[in-house]
Amino acid sequence: MPDKQVWDITEALALADTWQNRFDGKNMPEGFFPQLHALAEYLHDNGQVQRAVDLLRSESSMGVSRFLGHRLEHARLLSRALFDAGESDEALKLVEYYGSRPYLFDDLNKLGYFLFCRSAHCLATHDALKLAHCVTLLVETQAGMKDANLIRIIQQAGGINALIRAAGSLDFSTRMLLRVFGLAQRLAGKGVAAGVIGRGLHFAVNILRSVSRLKGGNLVGLLPRRTPGKVRIRAMVGNNHPVVVTRAMGGIGDLLMMTPGLKALARKHPDREVWFAIPKGFHQLFYGFESIKTVDIDHLELYQEDCFALHNLTECPASRVETSTLPNVKQNRIDIFAAAMGITAKELDSVGRTPVYTVTDEERLWAISYLAQKNLEPGQAIAIQPYAADAYKNYPHMELLATKLARDTSVLVFHNSPLQGYENENILKVDNCTLRQSIALLSQCKMLVAVDSAFVHIAAALAIETASLFGPTNGELFTKYYDKCHVIHGHNVTNCHSCWRNKFVVCPRTHSNTSKCLYEIDIEYITEEIFNSYPEFVEEKATTIDESLKSILNFAKEKASSPKYSGGLGRVKFCISGIRWVFSRCFLTQKYGKFSLQIEIFFFNLLHFFEKPFKKHRHMDLLLVQPNGLGDAIINKAYSDYLIERMHFRKDRVLILATETWKGLEKELHPDSAVFFFNKQKFETNFLYRLSLYRYLKKYYFSYVLCNLRWKPRYITDRLMLVISGRNKAIAAHENSDHAQKVLFQQWCTKKKMNCVDVSDIRSEFRRIPQFYKHVFGKIIETPPRRTVFHRSACLASRYVRGNYIVLHVGNADVRRRWGVEKFSQVGEYFANKGYQILIVGGYCERDLIDAFDQKFKILIDQLHLAVSSSKCNTQSLGIGVF
Numbered sequence: 001m002p003d004k005q006v007w008d009i010t011e012a013l014a015l016a017d018t019w020q021n022r023f024d025g026k027n028m029p030e031g032f033f034p035q036l037h038a039l040a041e042y043l044h045d046n047g048q049v050q051r052a053v054d055l056l057r058s059e060s061s062m063g064v065s066r067f068l069g070h071r072l073e074h075a076r077l078l079s080r081a082l083f084d085a086g087e088s089d090e091a092l093k094l095v096e097y098y099g100s101r102p103y104l105f106d107d108l109n110k111l112g113y114f115l116f117c118r119s120a121h122c123l124a125t126h127d128a129l130k131l132a133h134c135v136t137l138l139v140e141t142q143a144g145m146k147d148a149n150l151i152r153i154i155q156q157a158g159g160i161n162a163l164i165r166a167a168g169s170l171d172f173s174t175r176m177l178l179r180v181f182g183l184a185q186r187l188a189g190k191g192v193a194a195g196v197i198g199r200g201l202h203f204a205v206n207i208l209r210s211v212s213r214l215k216g217g218n219l220v221g222l223l224p225r226r227t228p229g230k231v232r233i234r235a236m237v238g239n240n241h242p243v244v245v246t247r248a249m250g251g252i253g254d255l256l257m258m259t260p261g262l263k264a265l266a267r268k269h270p271d272r273e274v275w276f277a278i279p280k281g282f283h284q285l286f287y288g289f290e291s292i293k294t295v296d297i298d299h300l301e302l303y304q305e306d307c308f309a310l311h312n313l314t315e316c317p318a319s320r321v322e323t324s325t326l327p328n329v330k331q332n333r334i335d336i337f338a339a340a341m342g343i344t345a346k347e348l349d350s351v352g353r354t355p356v357y358t359v360t361d362e363e364r365l366w367a368i369s370y371l372a373q374k375n376l377e378p379g380q381a382i383a384i385q386p387y388a389a390d391a392y393k394n395y396p397h398m399e400l401l402a403t404k405l406a407r408d409t410s411v412l413v414f415h416n417s418p419l420q421g422y423e424n425e426n427i428l429k430v431d432n433c434t435l436r437q438s439i440a441l442l443s444q445c446k447m448l449v450a451v452d453s454a455f456v457h458i459a460a461a462l463a464i465e466t467a468s469l470f471g472p473t474n475g476e477l478f479t480k481y482y483d484k485c486h487v488i489h490g491h492n493v494t495n496c497h498s499c500w501r502n503k504f505v506v507c508p509r510t511h512s513n514t515s516k517c518l519y520e521i522d523i524e525y526i527t528e529e530i531f532n533s534y535p536e537f538v539e540e541k542a543t544t545i546d547e548s549l550k551s552i553l554n555f556a557k558e559k560a561s562s563p564k565y566s567g568g569l570g571r572v573k574f575c576i577s578g579i580r581w582v583f584s585r586c587f588l589t590q591k592y593g594k595f596s597l598q599i600e601i602f603f604f605n606l607l608h609f610f611e612k613p614f615k616k617h618r619h620m621d622l623l624l625v626q627p628n629g630l631g632d633a634i635i636n637k638a639y640s641d642y643l644i645e646r647m648h649f650r651k652d653r654v655l656i657l658a659t660e661t662w663k664g665l666e667k668e669l670h671p672d673s674a675v676f677f678f679n680k681q682k683f684e685t686n687f688l689y690r691l692s693l694y695r696y697l698k699k700y701y702f703s704y705v706l707c708n709l710r711w712k713p714r715y716i717t718d719r720l721m722l723v724i725s726g727r728n729k730a731i732a733a734h735e736n737s738d739h740a741q742k743v744l745f746q747q748w749c750t751k752k753k754m755n756c757v758d759v760s761d762i763r764s765e766f767r768r769i770p771q772f773y774k775h776v777f778g779k780i781i782e783t784p785p786r787r788t789v790f791h792r793s794a795c796l797a798s799r800y801v802r803g804n805y806i807v808l809h810v811g812n813a814d815v816r817r818r819w820g821v822e823k824f825s826q827v828g829e830y831f832a833n834k835g836y837q838i839l840i841v842g843g844y845c846e847r848d849l850i851d852a853f854d855q856k857f858k859i860l861i862d863q864l865h866l867a868v869s870s871s872k873c874n875t876q877s878l879g880i881g882v883f
Contacts, residue, residue: 009046012039016051020058027063033070036062037077044081052081068106068249068314072098076113083117092121099134102222103246103277103312104297108141116149123156128168133224135167139177140222150181168228171221218342220310226303241308242273245341248297248314251389252454254333255282256461258313259289259356261338264347265311266291272308284436288358311341326500332480353481357461363440370437371444374428378444381410381428383464385450390503392513393452395469400647401449401523402427403778407728407755412445414438414455424778449530451518452478460485467530471518472507474498488529490521522648524621524703527727620700621649623657623724625707627678627717630662632709632765637669639773655700657720683716694723702726708757708772721754730755730776732768805837 016039023032036059043052056078064074075094082091098104098111099118105111115134122131138150157163160182164170170178187197243265247255255278266274276286277297286294302310317340318333325331334355338348359367368378382405386398395401399421402411406426413422419431430438439458442448448459448466452473459466460482467486468475475487475498491497494509494517501507509516624640626633644651651672658666658677666675676696682689697720705726710717721731733745733756749756757775762768808824828838 009048012042012046013048013051015039016043016055020055023062024058025061027066030067030070032062033059033064033067033074037070037073040077040081044077044084049081049085053078053085053087056081068104072105072110076110079114079117091117095121100130100224101300101302102137102141103302103310103314104248106249106314106316108137108315111137111141112149116152119149119153120156123153123166126166128166129225129228132167132170132228135163135170135178136174137222139174139181151185154182218309219312220304220307222312223302223304223307223310226305240272241306242275242293243269243309243311244275244277244302244307245311246277246297246300246314248279250279250282252282252285253457254316254318254337255285256355256357256454256457257333258337258341259286259461260334260348260351260353261341261343262289262292263351263356264338264343265341267351268343268347269308275307284434285357287436288360289356291356309342313337313340322500327498329474329477329498329500332477334481355457355461357439357458359440359443359462363436364443366437367440367444370441376410376428379446381412381445383442383445383448383450383455384411384413385415385448385453385455386413387415388451388453392501392503392507392515393471393473393518395451395518395521396514397519397521397523397648398451401526404523404527404728405449406778407776412441414442447530449526456482456485467526469518469521469526470498471515472499472501474500486529488521488526490517490519494520524648527703531727618700619653620655620702621647621653621704623655623700623702623705623726625705625717625720625724626656626658626709627680627707628659628661628709628765630665632769633658633662633665633669635765635769636708639769640670643773643777655702657697680716693720697724700725703728705729706772706776708732708759708769718748722752728755728776729753730757730772732772733758733760803837804835805839806831807839807841810840810842 019036019039036055040052040055040059043049043055056074059074065071075098079091079094082088082094095114095117099114102108102111115138119131119134119138122128122134135150135153138153154160154163157166160178164175164178245258245262245265247258258276262274262276274292275295276292277295277300279298280296283294283296286292318336321331321336322329332353334353335345335348371378371381384398384402384405386402387394402413402422403424405411406424409426411424411427413419413427413429413431415429415431416435417431419429422429430441433441439462442455442458442464443462445464448455448464449469450456450459450466451469452471452475456466456468456479460479463484465484465486466479466482467488468479470478470487470489475489479485479487496509496517499508503513506512507515510519622640622643624636626636628636640654640656643649644654652674654670654673656666656670656673656675658675660677660679662669663677666677669675678693679689683693702724703726705721705724705728707717707721707730709732717731721729729752731749731754733749746756746758755776757772759768759771759775762771806828808828810824824840828840832838
C-alpha cells in the first residue's frame with residue numbers, strides 16, 4: 001500500500017470502488033483492514049466524506065467483526081465520517097452502543113473517542129444519567145488521561161464544578177479523581193515543578209485504579225445505571241441476579257483456559273447463574289458445560305442493577321501480566337484468568353486446573369462411524385494440527401513429520417480450510433468438518449502432535465496424549481497443568497530462550513516471521529521425543545528395536561541389579577542364568593514358517609548379553625543396505641543424497657553396507673559417509689566373520705534402515721535385517737516367482753515389524769529402485785532427484801593410450817551375467833583389425849579375469865597390469881583396473 005501522502009485522489013477513489021465491488025460479502029484476512037482504514041481516512045481528510053462512509057459501510061460485510069481491534073477502529077472511523085457527512089442519528093447510535101459497553105474494548109484507552117462524543121451529546125441534551133456514566137469511565141480509566149478527552153468535556157461544561165452538577169450524583173472516588181485531575185491542570189499553569197507534581201499525582205491514582213481493575217474483582221461500577229443514585233450491592237444478596245464474565249474476542253485456547261475459573265466461580269456462587277458473555281461463534285465450545293450459561297455479548301445490554309458482579313476479561317489480564325513480566329513470565333494463564341474472576345488459588349484447587357470440553361454421545365458415534373468409513377478404528381490414528389492462528393507459531397516441516405509418522409500408523413491432519421499437500425495413503429485430511437466434528441474425531445485418536453494452538457488445550461480437556469511444538473512462547477508454562485502433554489522446542493539447538501514475541505515482531509535470528517527455534521527442530525528429534533515420552537506407543541508401533549535383543553537387555557538389566565548376583569559368586573550365577581536363558585530363547589528361530597538352527601545368532605546374543613547391557617547405541621540417521629553392483633549404487637546415491645537434504649540427515653550419521661563390487665569408489669560415491677564393504681563369501685563360510693559383522697552393526701541404532709535388494713541366497717539379507725536395530729525398517733520383496741514364498745516373506749516381515757515393499761513385478765532397476773523409495777517416503781520422493789553425474793577428464797585414457805581406442809567393460813557384480821572372455825576376444829579382434837587399440841576396464845571383482853585376458857590379448861596390445869596402470873593414472877582410487 002503506498003503512503004497516503006503520495007496518493008492521488010483519483011487513484012484513491014478508483015481503489016475504493018474496486019475494493020467495494022471485489023470484496024463485498026467476502027471474509028478478508030486480518031492484514032487487509034488496516035489498509036482499508038488508511039484509505040478511508042485519506043478520503044475523509046481530502047473532502048471525500050461520503051465516499052469514505054460508503055467504503056466503511058461495505059467493510060461491515062467483509063468480516064471485520066472477526067477481529068476486535070479492527071472492529072473498534074471501524075466503528076470510530078465510521079462514526080466520525082457520519083458526523084461530518086451530516087448523518088448524526090446513525091453516528092450517535094454507534095457512539096451510544098460502544099460508549100455504554102466498556103466490556104467490548106480490549107483496551108479501555110480506546111473508549112476515549114466514544115466517551116467524548118457521547119458526553120458532548122449528553123451535555124447538549126442535559127442527560128445527566130448518561131453523562132455521569134461517561135465521566136465515571138473517563139475518570140476511572142486512563143481513557144481521559146491519554147487523549148485529553150476529559151479536558152475537552154470539562155471545558156465544554158464550563159469547569160469541573162459545572163460538570164459535577166450537570167452529571168448529577170457521582171461516586172465519591174469519581175469526584176475525588178476528577179478534582180485531583182482539576183488540581184493537576186491548575187498546577188500545570190503555575191510552573192514546571194507544580195505541573196509535574198499535579199500530573200504525577202493524577203497519573204499515580206489512575207494507575208492504581210487500572211491495576212485494581214486488571215487484578216479482577218467486581219467491576220460492575222463501570223456499567224451504566226438505569227436510575228440515578230448508587231446501586232447498593234448488599235441489597236442484592238437475596239436476589240437472583242447473575243454473575244457475568246465478559247470476553248469480546250477469542251481465541252479458542254484462551255476461552256478453554258478460562259473454563260477452570262468459570263467452574264470455580266459457579267461453585268463459589270451456587271445460588272446464582274454464571275453468564276459467560278462471548279461472541280456467538282464461540283458458544284459451541286461450551287455445549288454440555290452445565291456450570292455456566294453462554295450469552296451473545298454483541299446483543300448484551302447490561303446495567304448495574306441487572307447483575308450481581310461483572311468480571312471483564314476482554315481487557316485481557318493475561319496479556320497485561322505477561323507483558324509486565326517479560327521475559328521471565330511465571331504465571332500460567334489458567335491462574336491469571338481465574339484471579340481476574342476473583343477466584344483464589346484454593347478455590348481453583350478444589351475444581352482442578354484442567355480445561356473443560358464435552359463431546360456428546362451423538363458426536364462420538366458420528367466420529368466412530370466416520371472413521372469406520374475410512375477403515376480406521378477408534379484409538380488407532382495420530383492426530384496432527386499443523387497450523388496456529390498466528391503464522392510465527394507454525395512448524396515449517398510439519399508435512400514431512402506427518403509423512404514420517406504415516407509410515408508407522410494412520411494420521412489425521414486437521415485444518416479449518418482445504419489443506420494443500422499431505423498426500424499419502426496413510427494420511428487422512430480433515431479439512432471440511434465443523435469445529436465440533438473435528439474435536440469429536442480428535443477424541444478418537446490415540447495421540448496429538450500440534451503446534452501452539454487451541455488443539456493442545458482441547459486435547460488436555462479430553463485427556464489425550466500430546467506432543468506440542470513450541471517456539472517463541474514458553475510451552476512448559478502454557479501446559480504446566482496438562483499431565484499428558486510433552487513440550488518439544490528447539491531452544492537447545494538455537495541456543496535461545498522463549499522470547500515471547502508476537503506477530504508484529506520478527507525473529508531476531510531469521511529477521512522474518514519464521515521462528516528459528518521452530519525451524520531448527522529436527523524431525524528425527526521430534527520422533528525420538530515422542531517415542532521416549534510415550535513408551536506404550538513404541539510398543540504398539542515399534543519398528544525400532546529387535547524384540548529378542550530388547551528382551552535380552554531387559555533381562556540383563558534386571559538380573560545385574562539384583563542383590564542375588566552381587567560379588568564373585570553372584571557373577572558366576574549371573575553368567576549361568578544368562579547362558580540358560582539365552583539358549584532357551586534364541587537357539588531356535590523361525591524363518592518363513594520353518595524352524596532352523598541359527599548357531600551364530602545364539603552366540604551373538606550370548607556375547608551381547610555380557611557386553612555392557614547398560615551401554616546405549618550410537619544413534620545414526622540412515623543405514624543403506626546395498627548388495628547391488630556399481631550401477632545400482634550410482635542410482636541409489638542420487639536418492640540417498642536427496643534424502644539427506646530433505647530429511648535433514650547428517651552425513652556423518654549415514655552408514656552404507658555394500659558389497660565389494662565397487663570397493664575403491666567410496667570416496668566418489670559417499671565422501672562424507674561411512675561405507676562398510678561386506679564380503680558375502682566370508683559371511684557364508686566364516687563363523688567368526690559373521691559374529692564380528694553382527695557386533696559391528698549392533699553398535700548403532702538407526703532411524704531408517706533401507707534395503708531395496710536382497711543378497712542371494714536371501715537368508716543373508718534377512719539375518720542382517722534381524723540383527724540391525726532401527727526404528728523404520730524397509731526391505732524389498734523382488735523376484736519371488738513362487739507366490740506362496742512371497743506370502744510367507746510378507747508375513748515374516750509383518751511379524752518382525754518391517755515394511756515389506758513389493759516390487760517383484762518390476763525388473764528394471766531404473767524403475768524398481770525409485771519405486772522402492774517412493775513407497776517408503778511418499779511425497780518426499782514425489783519429484784525424482786537429479787541423476788548422479790561424475791565429472792571426469794575426457795582424456796583420462798590418453799595419458800597411456802595413443803590414437804583411437806575402444807573400451808571394453810568386462811565387469812558385472814553378478815558373475816552369472818558376465819559376458820565370456822571368448823566373446824570379448826572376438827569383439828576385440830574385430831576392432832583391433834580396424835586399427836583401434838583395446839582398453840579393457842573392470843572392477844575390484846574382475847581381478848580373476850586378468851590371466852584369461854592376458855592369454856587372449858597379448859598379441860593385440862601390450863598388457864597394462866593393475867599395479868602399473870594405477871601408478872600412471874591413479875585408477876586404483878577410481879575403482880577401475882586396466883589390464
